[in-house]
Amino acid sequence: MNIYEQLNIIDFAVVGLYLVTLVGLGAWFSLKNKRGVDENYFLAGNSLSWKSIGFNMWGTNVGPSMLIANASIGYTTGVVAGNFSWYAFIFILLLAIVFAPRYLGARVQTLPEYMGKRFGNSTQNILAWYTIVTILLSWLSLTLFAGGILIQQILNLPMWLSVLLLLAIAAFFTLAGGLKTIVYTNVIQMVLLIVVSFILMWVGLDRVGGFGELVSKTPDNYWNLFLPANDANYPWIAILLGYPVMGVWFWCTDQSMVQSVLGAKNVKEGQLGANFTAWLKIIDVPLFILPGIMCFVLFPSLENPDAAYMTMVTELFPTGMKGLVMAVLIAALVSTIDSSLNALSTVFTMDVYVKKINPKASHKRIIKIGHLVTVIGAILSIFITLAINSIKGLNLFDVFQSVLGFIAPPMSVVFLFGVLWKKTTAKAANSILIFGTLFSLTIGILYLWVFPNNPEAGVKIWPHFLLLSFYIFVFLSVVIVAISLLVKDKSTHQNTLDYSGIAKVSPRVKLLWGVLIATMIGLYIYFNGH
Template sequence: MEIHELLSTVDFVVVGVYVLILVGIGYWASFRNKKEAGENLFLAGNSLNWTSIGFTMWGTNVGPSMLIASASIGYTTGIVAGNFAWYAFIFIFLLAVVFAPRYMGARVQTLPEFMGKRFGDSTRNILAWYTIVTVLISWLSLTLFAGGILIQQILGIPMWLSVIVLIIISSFFTIAGGLKAIAYTNVFQMILLIVVSLALTITGIYKIGGIDTLIAETPSEYWNLFLPADDPNYPWMAIILGYPIMGVWFWCTDQSMVQSVLGAKNIKQGQLGANFTGWLKILDVPLFILPGVICFILYPDLQNPDEAYMTMVTRMFPVGMTGLVMAVLIAALVSTIDSALNALSTVFTMDIYVKKFKPEATKRDEIRTGRIVTALGAVLAIFVTLAINSIKGLNLFDVFQSILGFIAPPMSVVFLFGVMWKKTTTRAVNIILIFGTLLSLGIGVLYLWVFPSATNDFWPHFLLLSFYIFLLLSVLTVILSLTDRSKDKFVSTLDYGELPKLKRSAWLIWAALIIVMIGLYIFFNGN
């Protein structure tokens, strides 16, 4: 029996009520103070506190890949995919103590604007278009693709209709109220997501007979975060070397993730918000991966591991509760998509429209342009998503992570050297952004489509490929910078002011998180 055939009318009524509540919250947040609309659209008038920032960053990250792909990879390999959640604390810390103070000290709205002050308008222009393409592919289209799979499972409707429904709901928040509406609704959505997903995990553990049974009836390697060097899925060397490339890009330089920190009331709130995100990331394993492991015990003959999460929901929860889970899943989709649409709108409006075409633009002009770009980006994302849907035979989790792995190296190199090494030149950065991107994405196309790794065993793991590309681009950056003989080198106009230092209380909070994460890694590598 198909998953959608197990759902009742009550379940769909619950979904409808939830959507109305969601729209109501978004409407209230968007229009309760119209005088601040110009500021709220992009950075929420720099009014976000640490809780909103933490939930927004986590909510942006908790997309369909966490709900479908994470349960799927838990079903097939155990908790090794937890590295993509727990290893992240290092790079969230890097954002809080290195990047965020400089971003906020420079008083920028976008990361291309920041790099423009560091390297000039040419870098800003290249990076703006790079960011737009990245958001369109890695956030909008891939998220819509995974979301379309989920909605297909729930409703049994075609992919194109699933995608259109998702994009319409998401566009409402971005067009109407920008980051302020997203932040308000994310708090509501993420709290509900925690409660429902926790209920699923607890119910599953109870049904199989407790934690002892859970451990006894799964292979011992299911509980190791680091697998042997010859493991075909995620060998420890690939994770140790490859994930940091992705982590720096994703957590420290990606507009969609950093946007909420830029909207903080002050640097203290931004740093606390980042720390809160680190604590929330601990929940990813028990909430999203563990249900897949439980499903492996309860339903070992599942034909499609991508159905693990919804199989657990429809077979274990009563009528009505299943509808609530459906609503929460839709909320997670909306959370990621609307944040991405807002980032896309912000970058185009501030870094291309205002900077290049209309420097004298008023707040009204910026808002109108941002809303038009949001609508156009949504339409374009639909077509890209349908194109991705035509590709068959790829594991959803690996597709997500490998694409991010091939996008990451140029951005990680440019931002790390741009912030940490004063001798980095505009010429070097621009070449890396153009040549490095073509090289990295070109290798990705060969790896995924032309000579797919599934049928060609000469490829190293995609995380190791990401690391090798990063090393090559880093060496090129050093060589190009040291051999740059340009007479008119751009002089950085960045002015951070006095960079704030973490207060003692903040250091204690970070120290506690670091100790907990080290403890988790020791505990889950004892087998």
């Protein structure tokens, strides 16, 4: 089934009209606000309520790449991938109760700044570079990869040309409306994404004949969150041990996810906002995974599971509506790419160039460096994306999770021990951030490219990537403890963080988290009874 052949001139016209309108709106907003925006707009002035925090965190997490990847894994394995949404509540709770009070108590704007207060400037500098690598791999290249697959499906182009086209559209957005285009139009896109996904879910259920029919027409294991230990795709032990490594990094230590909590009015609002995010994560399964399962029932002979979402769109939606869905997906992808390039440029320019290389740089010089880094980042991301595209034997969802699984261990180790164990030294933390990261990424390169598993040929060198991530985490944990206890730390930095004034958890926060925990236990019991 060729998706390109399912589209006509009206759909492509809708795509073009939507993108031009979006750029026009952004440019209009930019002109309307040409006097500039004060700093509190970007720092939120510690004014965010729980509702803003919840929607911002969830909105940062979801997007077209997640939608396409989750539909793909839903098509091949059912609801088991829901663990990556529902199991997350434990680590969002960890953020709310353990990390958020400490972050807010330290009055920091960024997580590198927090670790700088804990361990010193050297750790803050290393974390800046770590953030650059993370943005290149997890936010920019993976988004380009998912976007390239989408453009391939829509326009029938090769991956390299699809990626170049996406970057060109991103540049067009920036030139025509700047990043304000993204800021002022992202809400519209998120609302449309949610509405479209709900419509697709209901139309799909109607075509299948209802939820009961959907369950009866799929294998029993499609409705189990925990699969047997010998399952080839997602054994329960791999999820139980491996996801927490990724969960701690993503929900508790990644700047993009945590910054909404950093902008909270107070600790209570931050904790309630995190709770709201965890509730919103529940709808990920019906919004993103269920369409893939329905596609398995309606179109069981699909050659490429990564095309599950777009197949549902092209087969179930009328002309024009197909074009609107594609336009929203492309525009939201461009939004993420623009934001990623901007974050990359900002971190390098301000935390590396201005702080370490040229502290007296003029404003004009800083802007030039920022533009140069943006271009270099775009070029590097193309090569990384093409390398990701060369990974064999994994679908889109598994590619996402495996790459993140090799990024996560060093950061999870440093933050868990740095926050929870007072004896952790700067030398130990820096060693994990430098050598631990090189070790973890090297294992990832060997796993994904050099010596990949090949089940079809009967070659299995490695354990499941989630278990491998867990083993790396355990190894680095042993190393950070050993260095902290056995190696003298010559750092003269004094830890100035004081947690004595952390407020107790309010009764309302306890109640809402208690209800959520009970709800999640109920969902896990229900989806393991098949």
